[in-house]
Amino acid sequence: MEKQAKSQIRNSRILDAAQTVFSRKGYKDAAMDEIASESQTSKGGLYFHFPNKQAIFLALLEQMAAMLRSRAESAMQAEPDIRKKGDVALATMLRTFAGHRTLTRLFLVEALGAGREFNDRMMEIHSSFSRLIKDYLDEAVSGGIIASLDTDVASTAWFGAVNQVVTRWVLTGQPAQLEDAYPALRQLLKQGIGLSDN
Amino acid sequence: MEKQAKSQIRNSRILDAAQTVFSRKGYKDAAMDEIASESQTSKGGLYFHFPNKQAIFLALLEQMAAMLRSRAESAMQAEPDIRKKGDVALATMLRTFAGHRTLTRLFLVEALGAGREFNDRMMEIHSSFSRLIKDYLDEAVSGGIIASLDTDVASTAWFGAVNQVVTRWVLTGQPAQLEDAYPALRQLLKQGIGLSDN
DNA sequence: CACAACCGACTGACTCGTCGGTTTTGTAAG
DNA sequence: CTTACAAAACCGACGAGTCAGTCGGTTGTG
Numbered sequence: 359m360e361k362q363a364k365s366q367i368r369n370s371r372i373l374d375a376a377q378t379v380f381s382r383k384g385y386k387d388a389a390m391d392e393i394a395s396e397s398q399t400s401k402g403g404l405y406f407h408f409p410n411k412q413a414i415f416l417a418l419l420e421q422m423a424a425m426l427r428s429r430a431e432s433a434m435q436a437e438p439d440i441r442k443k444g445d446v447a448l449a450t451m452l453r454t455f456a457g458h459r460t461l462t463r464l465f466l467v468e469a470l471g472a473g474r475e476f477n478d479r480m481m482e483i484h485s486s487f488s489r490l491i492k493d494y495l496d497e498a499v500s501g502g503i504i505a506s507l508d509t510d511v512a513s514t515a516w517f518g519a520v521n522q523v524v525t526r527w528v529l530t531g532q533p534a535q536l537e538d539a540y541p542a543l544r545q546l547l548k549q550g551i552g553l554s555d556n
Numbered sequence: 557m558e559k560q561a562k563s564q565i566r567n568s569r570i571l572d573a574a575q576t577v578f579s580r581k582g583y584k585d586a587a588m589d590e591i592a593s594e595s596q597t598s599k600g601g602l603y604f605h606f607p608n609k610q611a612i613f614l615a616l617l618e619q620m621a622a623m624l625r626s627r628a629e630s631a632m633q634a635e636p637d638i639r640k641k642g643d644v645a646l647a648t649m650l651r652t653f654a655g656h657r658t659l660t661r662l663f664l665v666e667a668l669g670a671g672r673e674f675n676d677r678m679m680e681i682h683s684s685f686s687r688l689i690k691d692y693l694d695e696a697v698s699g700g701i702i703a704s705l706d707t708d709v710a711s712t713a714w715f716g717a718v719n720q721v722v723t724r725w726v727l728t729g730q731p732a733q734l735e736d737a738y739p740a741l742r743q744l745l746k747q748g749i750g751l752s753d754n
Numbered sequence: 755c756a757c758a759a760c761c762g763a764c765t766g767a768c769t770c771g772t773c774g775g776t777t778t779t780g781t782a783a784g
Numbered sequence: 785c786t787t788a789c790a791a792a793a794c795c796g797a798c799g800a801g802t803c804a805g806t807c808g809g810t811t812g813t814g
Contacts, residue, residue, distance in 0.1 A: 384669060511741055
């Protein structure tokens, strides 16, 4: 096997291991030694692939954010009916979270308290999602689908509502199937902006 | 001055200092030595009043939770109109958060990622607030004010929506006055459960 | 042979909690 | 009033452990 491919494999094995350890211990309590042994490598190997601990964590966050964003965006583009774009985005998000529980845990729980350095990055990621929602809401407003409203607060609130439902699921396991929350959440959000449930 | 009163003062001065340091550094990065010097005490003094670092943090969380709960509950009891109970509770919460920014930061940001030991306690606190909301929603449903809905998901989503708006305010300072988010948030939440804005 | 990839002992910095000792306070007898 | 004494409150040096990151050396591949 060529070098590059092998290195690539190591790289993602490290990320897998980091995901496991971070989500088991939290950011601060996760030791590089543990990530090393979990990924069948050594401390030196880790530091060959990543400059420091923070970079590994950020890579994981970026990975999750990219996955969520791309899936949500393509799902929305594939749906021509503006009224339904929000629905498919929500359904897609829930499905993606449901399929990546440990990454979700990192993304929603560990990342916030991991230290001041991460808050900026996390706020950017949060903003980018709120932005996605805000653009959708603005489009719906200008399209005359819904009445004018404070889309800044609304997108933040929407994001928070979904966030909390997912966080509860991650931490307590309720609802057993995350997707079960979809109908109620959908109605709540749509009605909140004055879109009748159809 | 008698012993007990002085001890009481020390105790709360320690909590004040801890609040400052925890919110400046986060839980893990906050050193007991720093809390000691900030509270004009010594390490030994700290450990005379509290068994360990965790206990100090939990005491702060409990303090914030108790304040929020009692204010919200008494505000709701003072309001006879069921339709308006939610409004006054929301307004009270926002006002309380706005008046205690550093405690809010601890409560919503630092506490989540502070370690596995805190997640259980935090989930209990979250639940107790969701419960408060759920009871209100259930009362409104059985009173025929609103149509039947999944109050579990709804209360979680409400909590999350408020949570996120407050968190954004804590981390980014938007909106400048937290209370400015009240009208939009109020309409969003009430409309979401099918209560026309009055 | 050159260079990427990898190894793991080691260092330096840090911090929780402890403990022996000191000061302050309340109390009560002289 | 003051002396005596116990208990509460407080002090800070230190033990013991942790862990991110380094570095000199090794292995494998083109």
